[in-house]
Amino acid sequence: MTQIVPLNKETYRDLKVDSRASAAFDSRRFVQVIVKEFPLLLVHYPILFSKDPQTGQFFCGAMLGFDEDENLFLEDWQKRDFYRPLYLQRGPFYGNGPELAIDLDDPRVGADSGKPLFTDQGTPTRYLQSIIWAFQDLTSGTQMTKIFIARMLELKLIEPVDVEVEFDDGSMRRCVGLYTIDQDVLSRLPDSVVVELFRRGYMRLIHYMIASLKQVPIMARKKNSRLLKGTEGLASAVG
Amino acid sequence: MKAGGFSITLVESPDIKIIGVGEGTWPTMRQSLERMGVSETDLFKHCDAAFKQGGKFAGWTTGAADDAYYHPLMLPNGFAQVNLVPHWLRRTNNQSFCDFVTPQGRICDDGLAPKLITSPEYKPVANYAYHLDAGKFAPFLAQHCTQKLGVRHVLADITEVNLAESGDIRSVLTKQAGEIPGELFIDCSGFSALLIGKALGVGFKGCGDILFCDTALASQVPYETPNDPMPSQTIATAQDAGWIWDICLPTRRGVGYVYSSRHTSEDAARQTLQKYIGSELPARKIPIRSGHREIFWKNNCVAVGLAGGFLEPLESSAIVLVELSAKLLAEQMPANRHVMDIVAKRFNEVTTYRWGRIIDFLKLHYVLTRRTDSPFWRDNVDPVTVPDRLKELLELWKFHPPWFFDEFDRLEEVFPAASYQYVLYGMGFESESSPEDIIDTGLQASRARQETERQTAELLSRLPTNRDLLNKIREFGLQPV
Numbered sequence: 001m002t003q004i005v006p007l008n009k010e011t012y013r014d015l016k017v018d019s020r021a022s023a024a025f026d027s028r029r030f031v032q033v034i035v036k037e038f039p040l041l042l043v044h045y046p047i048l049f050s051k052d053p054q055t056g057q058f059f060c061g062a063m064l065g066f067d068e069d070e071n072l073f074l075e076d077w078q079k080r081d082f083y084r085p086l087y088l089q090r091g092p093f094y095g096n097g098p099e100l101a102i103d104l105d106d107p108r109v110g111a112d113s114g115k116p117l118f119t120d121q122g123t124p125t126r127y128l129q130s131i132i133w134a135f136q137d138l139t140s141g142t143q144m145t146k147i148f149i150a151r152m153l154e155l156k157l158i159e160p161v162d163v164e165v166e167f168d169d170g171s172m173r174r175c176v177g178l179y180t181i182d183q184d185v186l187s188r189l190p191d192s193v194v195v196e197l198f199r200r201g202y203m204r205l206i207h208y209m210i211a212s213l214k215q216v217p218i219m220a221r222k223k224n225s226r227l228l229k230g231t232e233g234l235a236s237a238v239g
Numbered sequence: 240m241k242a243g244g245f246s247i248t249l250v251e252s253p254d255i256k257i258i259g260v261g262e263g264t265w266p267t268m269r270q271s272l273e274r275m276g277v278s279e280t281d282l283f284k285h286c287d288a289a290f291k292q293g294g295k296f297a298g299w300t301t302g303a304a305d306d307a308y309y310h311p312l313m314l315p316n317g318f319a320q321v322n323l324v325p326h327w328l329r330r331t332n333n334q335s336f337c338d339f340v341t342p343q344g345r346i347c348d349d350g351l352a353p354k355l356i357t358s359p360e361y362k363p364v365a366n367y368a369y370h371l372d373a374g375k376f377a378p379f380l381a382q383h384c385t386q387k388l389g390v391r392h393v394l395a396d397i398t399e400v401n402l403a404e405s406g407d408i409r410s411v412l413t414k415q416a417g418e419i420p421g422e423l424f425i426d427c428s429g430f431s432a433l434l435i436g437k438a439l440g441v442g443f444k445g446c447g448d449i450l451f452c453d454t455a456l457a458s459q460v461p462y463e464t465p466n467d468p469m470p471s472q473t474i475a476t477a478q479d480a481g482w483i484w485d486i487c488l489p490t491r492r493g494v495g496y497v498y499s500s501r502h503t504s505e506d507a508a509r510q511t512l513q514k515y516i517g518s519e520l521p522a523r524k525i526p527i528r529s530g531h532r533e534i535f536w537k538n539n540c541v542a543v544g545l546a547g548g549f550l551e552p553l554e555s556s557a558i559v560l561v562e563l564s565a566k567l568l569a570e571q572m573p574a575n576r577h578v579m580d581i582v583a584k585r586f587n588e589v590t591t592y593r594w595g596r597i598i599d600f601l602k603l604h605y606v607l608t609r610r611t612d613s614p615f616w617r618d619n620v621d622p623v624t625v626p627d628r629l630k631e632l633l634e635l636w637k638f639h640p641p642w643f644f645d646e647f648d649r650l651e652e653v654f655p656a657a658s659y660q661y662v663l664y665g666m667g668f669e670s671e672s673s674p675e676d677i678i679d680t681g682l683q684a685s686r687a688r689q690e691t692e693r694q695t696a697e698l699l700s701r702l703p704t705n706r707d708l709l710n711k712i713r714e715f716g717l718q719p720v
Contacts, residue, residue, distance in 0.1 A: 055715040056356035158720050177357065179720065 007093075007100045009122045016114030017102075019091055019127060021077035021084060025108070029065035029175075031085050034141030035148050037062075038208040040083040044073065046219070047212040049149065049158055049179035058149045058158065058179070063219070066165060066173040072222050086134045086141075095135050148202060155193065157185050157206070161213075165220045169227045181209050245572070246391065249384070250411065250419060253394040255429065257377050258525060258545065262486050262493045263291050263473045263552070265559040266312050266368045269361045271566070277383055279360035280716035285379050287488045288371040289709055290353050290471045292343055294554065298477035300666045302610045308335065308665025309347065309472065310554070312366040314657045315340030316694070317687030324640035324660055325676040326684040336664035340687070342695035347472045349699060352708035360717045365698065368555070370473070370486045370493075393419065397428070400438035407539045407576075408434060422576065423539050425568070426546040435532055435542040443548075445530035446598050449624055450605075451499035451615065452481050452551040453529065456512050456522040460492040471705045475553065476515065479503065479613035483515050484552060489709050497527070497551045502615040527551055531594045536583035539576070541568060548594060553604060556597045559653065564590060593653050599629040600654045600662075606633070607666040636663060640670045 030050060033041060041047050045062035052059060062085055064071045076082040092106035102109060115127040124132065152158050159182035163175040186206065189197070197203045272282060282288045293311035300306050315323050327339045337344040343365050346353065353367035384390040395413035403409045410420040411434075426434035435441045447453060474485040481498030496512040503511075505524070513519055531548025535541060542548075543564045549557055567586060573579040606625055610616035618624065625633075632641075641659045663670075677684065703711075 051357040051718065053355075053357060055711065056358075056718055057715055058718060153719060156719070160720060 001105050003104045004094055004096075004101050005104060006096055007102045007117070009118050012102070013118050013122060014116070015102075015109065015118075016111060016116050017091060017127075018108040018111040018114040019089075021074055021088070022108075023074060025091075026074055026077065026084075026088055027069045027071050029068060029070050030061045030063055032059050032087050033062050033085050034138060034145045035060065035205050036137055036141045036144070037083075037085060038205055038212075041085065042208045042212045042215075044076075044082060044215065045212065046163075046215045047209045048161070049152075050177055051179075058153070060145055060149065063163075063175070063178070063216070066163075066175060066219070066223055070223075072219055072226075086138055089134050090131065090138070093131050093135070095139060100132065100135060148205060151197075151200075151202065152181070152206075155185070155189065157182050159185075163216055165216070165223075167220070167224050167227050171227070180213060181206050183210065245422075246389070247384075248391040248393060248419060248421065249381070250393045250395055250397060250413060250416070251381075252396045253415075254396070257373060258429070262373050262488070263370050263484075263555040263558075264368045265555055265562070266363075266366050267559060267562050268368055269363075271562045273361045275380075275383065276387060277380075278719070280712060282369070282371070282379070283709065283712045283717075286371045286375045287490050288369045288376075289469060289488050290705055291368040291370045291473060291486075292347050292353050292365060292471045293473070295347065295470075295472040295474050296477070296604065296662075296665065297474065299475075299482075299604060300607070300609055302477060302612060302616075308661070309337040309344040310658060310661040310665065311337055311341055311343035311347070311472075312368060313341045313343045314366075314655070315660070315687070316690045317683055318657055319643055321680045321683035321687060322640060322642040323684060323687060324642070324664060324670065325672040326680070326688075327664065328640075328670060328672040329674070329677060337661060338695075340660075340691060342691060342698050345695050346698055346702060347470065350468050350470060350704050350706070351699070351702040352471065352705045353702070354708070355701070355703065356708060356711045356715065356717070358717065359720050364702065367471070370471075370488055372488055372490075395419075397433055400434055402438065405538070406439075408438065423541070423573075423579070426540055426542040427544045429545040430528065430549070432532070432542065432546040434540045435535070435537060435546055439537050439540055441537050441542075442533045443528075443530055444533050445528065446550075447529050449598055449602050449626060450529045450551060451501065451618065451624075452497045453527050454500050454505070454508070455495050455497045455525040455527055455552070456505075456508055457493070457495035457525055458512060458516065458520045458522040460494050460516055460520060462491065466706060466710075468704070469706045469709070473555075477608075477610070477616075478511050478515075480508070480511075480615040481551075482553070483512065485515075487705075489706075489713070495522070497553070499615055502613070502618070534587045535564070535590045536586045538583075539579060541583075541586065543568070547590070550597065550601060553601050554597075554654075556601065556653070560590075560593060560597070563593065563653070595626075595628070596653050599626055599632075600658065602626065602629055603659070603662055604666075607663065607668055609667075636668065636670055638671055640664075640672075 033047065038047055041062050045064065047060060047062055049058050050061050051057065064073055073082060077084050092103045092109050094101040094103065108114065116125050117128040119125055158179050161178050161180045163178055165173050197206065272279065293309055295307055295309050297307040323340050327336050330339065335344065346365055353363055353365040355364060358364060381392060385392045393416045395415040397411045398414050399412035401409045401412060408424045410418045412418050424434055426432060428434065436443065469487040476483045476485065478496065480503035481496060483494065483496045486493040494516055496508050498508045509522060512522055527549060529550050532542055535547050544561050547564065567589065571582050571586065573582045602625060605619040608616050608619060622630065641656045643656055
């Protein structure tokens with residue numbers, strides 16, 4: 001169940017929230033992202049388009065694994081300073097217009113080991129401040145990402161891509177429903193459109209997406225060594 | 240006129256209404272619209288379009304309460320590798336031919352859509368065509384053609400057709416827009432056939448002796464609630480002097496009785512329709528003059544649509560001929576007047592062939608009946624009303640079930656052999672088969688059968704209902720990729 005309430009410092013002054021990545025909440029192979037995150041994502045994750053199964057609308061996402069509920073980066077998030085996408089960083093928080101809301105029934109809320117939200121003076125802690133900023137980014141960023149996608153569609157720059165990987169244990173994974181930039185169409189764009197895309201900052205995003213595909217074989221190697229070790233990773237064991 | 244460098248002017252009477260029957264299309268409509276650059280999402284939003292996954296024919300064979308079969312739009316699985324008919328004939332259960340070879344009948348039974356909200360525009364999961372509001376479709380296409388494809392649209396009534404000495408049409412004279420000259424004239428003037436018939440004197444070849452239905456009563460039926468289930472098959476229910484179509488659009492149903500006026504009176508027909516609908520609704524009477532022009536292209540005039548011919552709206556055959564004719568014309572647009580007669584000759588051959596096959600195929604639905612309860616059905620099996628070619632094929636099919644390679648000698652056959660299979664074996668046609676017929680193809684057949692079972696299980700669990708998907712498309716649209 002969920003019990004989402006507006007967050008205020010009077011009622012929830014002593015509330016703590018567990019902000020760490022966990023198998024229970026971060027085990028997913030694809031997570032929605034916004035264009036602002038692309039430079040941070042590109043160094044670890046393939047950035048692709050996919051469709052919302054409920055609406056069919058495109059969104060941008062980072063690929064985290066090959067199997068359902070598989071996150072090959074969970075350990076990295078827990079042990080190293082690896083960039084974790086905002087949609088997961090947000091934890092049990094929700095946007096409520098310009099205000100924040102929190103799901104009191106979320107198991108991460110109220111944990112003793114969690115981080116406090118407010119200082120003794122009643123001001124937001126660094127953690128809460130990071131969540132506030134994350135929501136500011138998500139609110140504007142989701143809209144900016146939609147506009148970016150709409151332009152890509154108009155220019156017919158989105159094409160389906162089959163991510164197919166064969167592992168050393170003989171198994172295969174075929175991830176469907178993923179889309180990327182059509183480089184043939186890109187190379188044939190008229191000059192005026194190229195300039196437009198460049199000025200809007202889209203050309204950069206396009207190249208981030210193309211370059212990020214190189215992360216697929218790196219992820220595959222990671223998965224491969226897990227398969228061979230027979231320790232199929234923390235994530236899928238728990239998922 | 241030079242290839243690729245011509246301009247098109249559409250002269251349309253501001254007063255003559257469109258006929259407004261034929262609210263079902265063929266799957267070819269998807270390619271036709273995509274080629275024209277129409278957005279499928281726009282089609283759904285502006286034409287009250289819905290999915291059509293085939294036809295369900297109720298009461299055509301025996302007239303009993305449980306008498307029904309599907310003519311789905313998907314080909315049988317493995318159709319190019321193996322003829323499943325002999326395997327079906329020797330089946331050990333009582334599965335219908337449709338369910339034996341394709342999941343589509345089951346998808347229709349469950350009221351499911353042929354695709355997902357994540358499927359791109361025009362891309363099927365299960366093959367589909369459209370049900371649509373013809374009254375909205377015509378202006379929708381007109382707008383697309385004038386705004387995107389550069390067609391000039393003149394609203395005017397043609398009063399006179401001017402011929403040159405050669406017999407070619409030089410120009411048409413209009414009441415509102417003066418004289419409009421042209422090098423090639425496409426007669427889309429409907430039943431009146433102003434150019435091909437009246438001006439050029441091409442005769443009409445009726446086929447009322449084969450297909451008896453000559454009148455339609457068309458009605459529109461509201462839903463009880465906006466979210467009533469919507470079948471995605473055209474339901475054609477046999478009556479004592481014809482059949483009733485039942486088509487679900489998102490906003491209403493289109494229901495109409497197509498009947499033979501030689502076999503029933505208008506009053507009785509209206510009562511039959513009312514009884515089917517369950518309430519008294521106004522029904523518009525539409526004459527159907529079954530048949531087609533003796534030729535379709537004469538001199539510099541081509542007839543497309545009703546000017547070329549019309550048949551009862553069974554199997555959406557009139558609308559597909561419009562598409563096929565338009566495509567043929569676009570692909571073979573003569574480079575100059577000099578070669579036009581050669582192109583015309585070929586066009587006439589192909590189009591005459593197609594009309595013949597459509598008439599045969601429609602007659603097939605009647606000739607296989609076992610109903611004897613009314614003169615209409617008894618007269619329909621009278622051998623003098625059956626075209627010779629069809630008679631021969633029926634004789635052949637008793638021993639050689641139709642398939643991929645045989646009988647169908649034209650590249651663009653209107654109805655594929657699969658359609659004949661669905662109707663023949665849906666109506667219980669008896670072909671002889673012996674155990675030897677299926678030995679060599681046992682492996683391919685069992686693969687195809689497994690594939691059908693796998694698809695059936697998967698699609699029944701994955702596909703949304705027809706109504707839900709249409710609601711979503713109207714809200715969110717389909718993506719172009």
